[in-house]
Each structure stands twice: as structure tokens, then as C-alpha cells.
Amino acid sequence: MRDRAQQVRVAELRRRFVDGPVLTMPGRGSGTSDTTGSVGIPGVGTVFYREFTLSAQWGRLKANSGILRSADGSTLSVPVTGSMGRRSVDPSVKSGVSGRSAVVHFFTAIG
Numbered sequence: 001m002r003d004r005a006q007q008v009r010v011a012e013l014r015r016r017f018v019d020g021p022v023l024t025m026p027g028r029g030s031g032t033s034d035t036t037g038s039v040g041i042p043g044v045g046t047v048f049y050r051e052f053t054l055s056a057q058w059g060r061l062k063a064n065s066g067i068l069r070s071a072d073g074s075t076l077s078v079p080v081t082g083s084m085g086r087r088s089v090d091p092s093v094k095s096g097v098s099g100r101s102a103v104v105h106f107f108t109a110i111g
Contacts, residue, residue: 009039010040010041010042013039013068014044016079017047017068017077017079018041020080021080022077022078024075024077025061026056026058026075027054027069027073027076028056029054029056031052031053031054031055032052033050033052033069035048035050036049036050037050044070046069046071047066047067047068048069049064049065050064054076061076063078
């Protein structure tokens with residue numbers, strides 16, 4: 001029964017952080033994370049639920065309601081919980097993207 005519950009949880013996380021609409025950004029940088037309660041998605045990465053911060057060349061990320069770090073650490077993904085419509089994020093413009101899962105501040109272009 002426990003294995004089945006874990007399979008259901010991992011399937012739901014895959015739906016939210018992999019298959020669903022997500023904002024994905026480079027994962028390299030320096031920061032901190034609380035791994036308490038984190039859940040691995042086999043072949044994909046790990047979802048962290050507690051305080052997660054990252055500072056990188058492109059800006060700063062603070063998430064406390066779920067973030068997926070890819071297995072190789074190269075990317076971070078957060079679910080997009082509201083409609084972004086046809087808008088896109090231009091990393092060369094100082095802007096913010098916010099939602100229930102994360103606040104991201106972009107400062108410089110990725111290059």
C-alpha cells in the first residue's frame with residue numbers, strides 16, 4: 001500500500017513539475033535548500049518543498065512551495081499557477097515573475 005501511495009505522489013509531481021506548464025531556468029549558481037520532505041522523480045530530478053534560494057548570473061530565485069531541480073542540476077522548474085497569456089519573460093529586462101510557488105527576479109541576459 002505504501003508503494004502505491006508513493007507512485008501516486010510521484011505521478012502527481014510529474015504532472016505538476018514536468019508535464020504541466022512550468023517556468024524553467026538555469027540551475028547553476030549558489031544558494032541554500034532545505035531537503036526535508038523532498039521527493040525524487042526517477043530519471044527527472046528532485047522536488048524541494050521548503051525554503052530554496054539561488055543566486056545566479058541571470059538573477060535570484062526564492063521558492064518555498066515547490067521547485068524541481070533536474071537530476072544533473074542544470075535546470076530548475078516551478079509550476080506556472082496562473083495564466084501568463086501570450087506574454088513571455090525577457091531576461092534582458094529587469095522584471096519579476098511571481099506565483100504561489102516562486103518569485104524570480106531577472107537581472108541580466110543569459111549568455
